[in-house]
Each structure stands twice: as structure tokens, then as C-alpha cells.
Amino acid sequence: MRRINRARRRATRLDEQKRAFLRMVSHELRTPLNAIIGFSEIIACELYGPLGAPQYKEYAEHVRSSGHKLLRLVNQVLEMARLEGHALDLNLQAEPLDIVIEDVLVTLRDELAARGARVDVLHLDQPGAPMPLVMADPRGLRNLLVNLLQNAITHGAAPVSVHVRRAADGVQLIVDDAGPGVPAAALPRLLRPFEHAETALTRGGAGGAGLGLPIVDLLCDAMGATLHLRSDTGQGFTATVTLTAA
Numbered sequence: 001m002r003r004i005n006r007a008r009r010r011a012t013r014l015d016e017q018k019r020a021f022l023r024m025v026s027h028e029l030r031t032p033l034n035a036i037i038g039f040s041e042i043i044a045c046e047l048y049g050p051l052g053a054p055q056y057k058e059y060a061e062h063v064r065s066s067g068h069k070l071l072r073l074v075n076q077v078l079e080m081a082r083l084e085g086h087a088l089d090l091n092l093q094a095e096p097l098d099i100v101i102e103d104v105l106v107t108l109r110d111e112l113a114a115r116g117a118r119v120d121v122l123h124l125d126q127p128g129a130p131m132p133l134v135m136a137d138p139r140g141l142r143n144l145l146v147n148l149l150q151n152a153i154t155h156g157a158a159p160v161s162v163h164v165r166r167a168a169d170g171v172q173l174i175v176d177d178a179g180p181g182v183p184a185a186a187l188p189r190l191l192r193p194f195e196h197a198e199t200a201l202t203r204g205g206a207g208g209a210g211l212g213l214p215i216v217d218l219l220c221d222a223m224g225a226t227l228h229l230r231s232d233t234g235q236g237f238t239a240t241v242t243l244t245a246a
Contacts, residue, residue, distance in 0.1 A: 015084075024116075026078035035072045038062040065114075072150075076211040079143065080193060083218035090137040090222055092246035095172065097131035097164055100138075104145045108153075117153045117160060124165035131164050132171050133246035136223050141243075144219045145173070147212040148239050152177040154235055171245050176238035181231040190229065191217045216241070 043051065044060035051057055072121045091223070092127065102119055105112075123131050132140070145162075156177025163174040194210045213229070216239070220227045224244055231237040 002165040015207045023078060026074045030071070032189050033074065034066055035065055037067040037071065040067060055168070057244070059149045063131055073211075076147075076215060079215050079233050080218075081207065081209055083215065083222065090140060094133045095138055095141055097171070100133075100141055100145060101162055104142055104149065107142075107146060108149055112153065117155055117158060119149065119153075120159055122161065122163050122221055124163050132166060134173075134182045134243040135246050136170050136225070136243055139223060140219050140223055144216050144241065145175070146156070147216050148175040150237070151212045152179075152237065155179060166245070167242060170242045173241045173243060174238060177238055178236045181235045181237050184230075187229045190214075191227075197235050213239070 018197045019109065040060045040063040042048070044057055045100045051060075056212070105119060105121075120172030123129055149162070151161065152175055158178065160177045163176075164170075165172050165174070165230055188214045190210070192210075193214045217227050219225075220241060228242070229238070230240070
């Protein structure tokens with residue numbers, strides 16, 4: 001028994017050290033990344049005058065784009081460390097899904113434009129009517145939807161849609177795409193960090209570190225919501241989050 005307890009304490013210490021390391025590395029990477037992104041945007045916009053050769057502007061755009069991708073990864077790693085370490089400061093309150101979805105689409109505007117993607121939003125119960133209120137943490141709910149939509153536009157295909165409908169156990173927020181999908185048997189793996197399902201799309205370099213869906217799963221657990229994934233090869237991908245109605 002003592003040996004088991006010692007092993008548990010050692011495992012707990014190692015987990016805490018891992019999370020502390022991830023937080024430190026993520027924090028230290030953010031500052032230079034913000035500088036890289038900011039200065040590359042200034043160069044790409046030729047804010048202080050023309051660059052001369054057009055290749056310079058193209059290269060600055062590549063630097064900016066790569067910086068944003070790396071910053072997204074750093075933020076995801078930091079969020080995983082925060083959620084796994086239960087270092088949460090959640091404030092559950094009534095959130096209007098109309099405003100949440102609008103905020104997220106504004107956040108992803110540049111990414112959607114770069115990929116030529118469009119997101120269709122629909123209230124399935126009453127098209128055109130205000131969407132229901134849900135009990136959620138404002139930051140957590142927006143982060144959850146950002147990750148679901150980024151997963152859809154990165155690995156899926158148009159059309160991407162966000163549907164909302166009431167259910168017996170709350171309010172469902174549904175994000176689906178018409179992409180290649182993944183085998184149904186691979187779905188549990190997608191909720192483990194750094195995992196990918198083996199599809200032609202992921203093998204083709206669609207990108208991503210495999211953290212988006214694990215973050216969504218942890219956020220659902222923290223906010224008392226549930227996540228259900230549905231997919232199969234050639235049948236698109238659907239993520240359904242069931243939230244508590246306000």
C-alpha cells in the first residue's frame with residue numbers, strides 16, 4: 001500500500017511539473033510571437049512605404065500566417081494545461097447564443113476568408129427567431145465554438161453549419177461539415193490530445209495538433225455540458241454540444 005501511495009504521489013508531482021512547464025513555455029513563446037505577427041503585418045501592409053520587390057510582401061504574409069498558426073498552437077497548449085490542471089475560474093451565466101455565434105464568426109473572419117469558407121447559422125426550431133439562452137461561462141463557450149469551427153473548416157469542407165435547437169435535456173449547439181469524415185471507430189481517439197484520425201485529409205497535411213476537440217470536451221465537462229461526435233468515412237463530421245438552458 002505504501003508503495004502504491006508513493007507511486008501516486010510521484011505521478012501527481014510529475015503531472016504538476018508537466019503542466020507548470022507547459023504554462024511557462026507557452027507564456028514565454030507568446031511575447032516574441034506577438035512581435036513577429038505585429039511587425040510582419042506592418043511590413044505586409046507597407047505602412048512605412050513600399051517594399052520594392054513584390055516577393056517581400058508575399059514573404060511577410062507567410063511570416064504573419066505562420067505566426068498566427070503557431071500562436072494558436074501555443075494558446076491551445078496553455079488552455080489544455082489550464083483545463084487538465086482544473087485551474088478554472090468559470091462564471092456560469094445566461095448567454096445568448098446569437099451574440100456568442102456572432103462574436104466567434106468575427107474572431108474567425110480572416111481565417112474563413114483565407115480558406116474561402118462560409119458558415120451557415122440556423123435556429124432549427126424557429127428560423128429567424130432569437131436563439132435561446134444557455135447557462136455557460138462566456139469565455140469558455142466562445143472558446144468551445146471557436147475550436148469546433150476551426151476543426152470543421154480545417155479538416156472538413158463546405159458547407160459548414162452551426163445549428164441550434166432545443167432538446168429534452170437542454171439546448172443543442174451543432175457544428176457539422178460535408179468533409180471526408182472519419183471512421184466511426186476512430187471518434188474516441190479524437191478526444192485524446194495530439195491524436196488524429198487516419199483520413200486522406202489528415203495524411204494530406206491539413207494541419208492541427210489534435211488539441212481542438214480535447215479542449216472542447218474538457219470545457220463541456222467544466223460547464224456541465226455534453227459533447228457527442230458523429231461521423232463515418234465519406235459522411236462528414238458532426239459535433240453536438242448539449243448545454244443547460246437558462
